[in-house]
Amino acid sequence: MSSDEDTPLGTLASTSGSKHVATNGNSSLNGFADGSSMSEDEMPLSQVSVQAPVRPLRRKRDAGDASDSSDDDIPLASSSPAKPTVSVTTQVATTPKTISDQSKQTNGKAKGKVKAPPKKRIKREPKSEAPESSASEDERPPPKKRSRTKVKTENNVDGAILGGEETKPKRRSAAKKEAKKEDSGTPRPNHSKKGEENDEAEEEEEKYRWWEAQQENDGEEKWQTLEHSGVIFPPPYEPLPSHVKMVYKGKEVDLPPESEEVAGFYGAMLETDHAKDKTFNKNFFEDWLKVLKEYPPRNGIKITDFDLCDFRPMYEYFEAEKAKKKALSAAEKKELKKQKDAMEEKYTYCVLDGRKEKVGNFRVEPPGLFRGRGDHPKKGALKFRVRPEDITLNIGEGVPIPVPNMSGNWKAVVHDKTVTWLANWVENVNGNYKYVFLAAGSSLKGQSDMSKFEKARELKKYVDRIRLDYTADLKNKVMADRQRATAMYFIDRLALRAGNEKGEDEADTVGCCSLRCEHVTLEAPNFIIFDFLGKDSIRYYNRVPVDAQVFKNIRLFKENKGDNDNLFDRVNTTHLNKHLQSYMKGLTAKVFRTYNASITFQQQLDEGTPKDATTQEKLNAYNHANRMVAILCNHQRSVPKTHEQSMGKMRDRLRALKYDHMKLRHVLFNLDSKYQKMKQYADDESDLDDEWIVEHEESLKKKEIEKVEKKFAKDNEKSVEEGNKPQDESVLREKIAAIEVEFKRIAKERGTGRASLKRERPAERIEESIQKLDEKIKTFKLQMDDREAGKEVALGTSKINYLDPRITAAWCKIHNVPIEKIFSKTLLTKFPWAMEAESDWKF
Structure with a gap:
């Protein structure tokens, strides 16, 4: 079976889906995509009991039709349309060496071997999973030495300072120091929040370091004991309100739940590109007709022509429901998430060889319409609801067999120690196997990555x-x-x-x-x-x-x-x-x-x-190297629909920085005319026209007023909670009036070449502020150039699957770049073993 190593992690994020709105209807080996162009996890850290549903009619499938798993069922949102790509030869030819010369490089060796940690720390011998390309595990690498050099993280004040300003530890108050002295002789439990955080930190430190453990298994069995809670099935279908009906030839159609559900899958996608695709529409209608044959309209209407169907009432209902959900207060959303997390918690972890390990895609994808990628001949086909009778569980012998969260019995329960999946089933559209694996940061996944x-x-x-x-x-x-x-x-x-x-x-x-x-x-x-x-x-x-x-x-x-x-x-x-x-x-x-x-x-x-060079210049060099690999491997993408919009926002942000720069220059000119003759302050910001300045200042005023209004409301809310009298509205009016006066003064300064500050500052401080703004503008321009250069290249795929993460870890150490600026939280969790590479490590 093909590995999921080629699948971008972003597309592997599991989603539960809405009861009504059609989900992506596609999955990869490690879960199903959410259709977004970039998930939050992919972004670098620095930036950032009910009635049983009736099953739709099953498509006939030959039992021997199950083929190797593929990634063809990933949504269109993640793919690129056909377009010429940049020639790799042309790009790489600009460097002194070509790909064919690479074997002649002098490659560094992994530094030093270490003694295995004391056996008392390891309860059981770890089981290593070989990559699918390997014939066996006999050539598994020896355990690596843990580096004493730490990669600087933005939250790690104890690590080596690798760049930027040093993070200063927080000072303890005198009272806390005194308390510590008094308690030094008698340790006692710390029930404070800080104490809980310390306990969590210790627990984090005790995580199983599989890459340091001795590898003594026979290359066959991956685990000895395995206990888990199975998978979560999506909620059953809830019929639409009686007033929401699809229309055929101008008449409302009274559909039974089985066929209404399938119609709803299409209705929810009415305004997408899929609904404009002939193949998609043809496949959907053919499969829907099969369902209608078994579950026909209750009012006797016979549906035969797709062009006479009107799904807009369904679409409008789904959009209204989405708007209601979006309009929920933060507290309501938080409560819903809390309930969802509580319900799912037992499924998120398993116990592997006595260790608690995180499970990856524990949610079974809901029914929907298959989307595929590119010109897939089956896009639009109906994906059936998966039931317990379709799923084979893999679990340890003698442990409790989990009970499904819907009626039914498992297809089979096996105890296969030579594989790493927890559950599998065959999806009906392409006949591919779908698997539930451990999460990317688990020991088994880590061993597979490192071995690869x-x-x-x-x-x-x-x-x-x-x-x-x-x-x-x-x-x-x-x-x-x-x-x-x-x-x-x-x-x-x-x-x-x-x-x-x-x-x-x-x-x-x-x-x-x-x-x-x-x-x-x-x-x-x-x-x-x-x-x-x-x-x-x-x-x-x-x-x-x-x-x-x-x-x-x-x-x-x-x-x-x-x-x-x-x-x-x-x-x-x-x-x-x-x-x-x-x-x-x-x-x-x-x-x-x-x-x-x-x-x-x-x-x-x-x-x-x-x-x-600056950190941003180094980051641009890193992204350029990543782009060269992405072009080499043809990891292309279409320009995101929001690219021009986001670039417009960045241009406005750059203008805002230049506006601040201009105002500070004018403040200096007002203090002393000698500054006008200095070269570094002489040039005007040419792209700041009068019209934009007026709009920007109005925007700043509006934001200031909104800020004081929110603070006023929050302060009053707090006063009422404490039993005090709220502030009078006149206080707010005074503050708004002061803002109006301030911005009238700023308006009078337009075009004069002179400006003043609300609070006076010495010229030296203003010069320092201008210098910092110069650096900020330079960095921001580099970020814009980098964003524009990468608009047609998907950098994530190679970073996740093809680039040895130790290259990045070593590069960050030697060039003093915080690794969070490159690796997301997900990647840091996925590659903990790579973080200990020495600074002189080479692939």
Whole structure:
């Protein structure tokens, strides 16, 4: 089965879905996407009993139709339309070394080995999970030494100070110091909030450090004991109010709940791009007609024509319900979240070998309409409601079997210690298996990640020999060997995916081994143009120069073939991977992709990071290196719909900073005319026109008034709670009047080149403020440039799946960059083992 390593974490976030509004209707191996362009977890930390439902009619499916899991059912919101991408060759050619030179780099070795921690700290031997590309776990890396160098985090005042201003520890009051002296001889429980935080910190420190433990298992069993609560099923369908009906030929249709539910899935999506797609509409209507056949309208209306259906009443009802939910007060939303969290708590953790570990996607995705990615032939198809009878649980022997939160019995309960999934089922649209795994930060996932990157690092020992061999085989007289060598050339040089055969009912996506003649065009003297749909139906377009022999081979392979014939008709992924494993145990084409991504990233960082630069300049260099890898791996995306809007807000923010800069300059001019002759204060802010200044000052006044109004209301609310008399409205009116007076004064200063402050400050302090604003403006411009440069590239996929996180951890240490500016909370949790890499660690 394919791994979920290629799936962006953002799309793996589980969501419970609304009872009425259709959910994404798609999932990956580790959960189903929420359709958002970027989740909060992906952002760097610094920035930021009821009636049983009636099951819809089941689609017939051949029992043997279950295929390997794929990521084709991730929502359109996460994919890009077909569009040319930047040529990797052109981009990488600007650096002194090319991808083909990477194997010649001097790569640092992991520093020092350590003794295993005392066995009394480890209750049970940990079970390591090998990556799916590995044949076994015999080549598992030895345990790594825990680094004594700490990566600075914004909340870590004890770590090494790696950049920026030092975080000062909070001072204790004299009373607290005195109390500490008195209690020093007699320890006692600390019931204060700080005491609770300290206890939590100690508990955090005692987390299982699997990467330090001895690895002594036999490579087969992943665990010994496993106990969990199963999965959560979505709530049953609740019929719409009697006044909400879909309309057919101008008449309201009285649908039974079974067919009304399916109609509602479409109604909720009425204003989306999906509802404008012919394939989506066709598949939905065909499946809905099957449900209608079994559960026809109660008022006898016969539905036969999709174009005569009007789902708008349903859509308007769903929108009104969403508006009501959005209008709830903060307290009401908090209470609802509290209830939801309490209900889900027992599902969020499992007990693995006596340790409490977090579960990843414990929610079963609700029924809905399949969305897919790109031009998927099944988009719009009905996804059935999953029931206990569909789910196989994996759990330890002799532990209580969880009871489903809806009526029914589990399909099966197994005790398979050689796998790491907790539950699985087969979804009906593509016949793919869906799994429940442990969370990204769990020991089993961590071991899998670390093993994957160690496998890619191990390839360094063999890559020169592999390249020599496939270069020689480019002229091999055996056609199968020559085709294999040419495919290896593309996989190595261009980081192409190997590719697998697709069925007729799957999206027409290809990889290297499944390329057809129509996907490759020759252009003399030595250029090849690739144009095909890759994974997730994302277009791969690249015009690259190749070796003369490769050009000759492609011309030979295309002879006497039609456009729809396979370019490599004597090579497939299985044979290619079998050949690669003759060089190195567990080596597959995917390992090459991980290796080339990480080695390219390391090279780009080493060559492109400025030494004497600001943190933002270093971050821009880091993102540039990440973009080079994303382009290499074809991690493209369409420009977000909100991009121009967010850039507009950033431009306004930049103007606001320049406005502050201008006002301070004018204050200096008012204090002493000599400042006007100084070069650093002479230039006006050219993009601040009079009209914008008036609008900005009106906006500032409005914000100031809103601020005092909120504070006035809050103070009065507090006074009433304390039994005191609230302030009179005249107090508020006085404050607003003072703001009006202040902004009238500011308005009079427009165009005069002179300004004054509400509170006088010495010229030296104003000069310092201007200098700080200069730095802030420079940093903000760099952030804008970085945002604009990355609008068509998805940086998250490579950061999560292809770039060894130790590269980032070491880079942050050596360049004094807080790692929270790069890794989100989710990634810090996912890669705890990487945070201990030494500053001189190299991939």
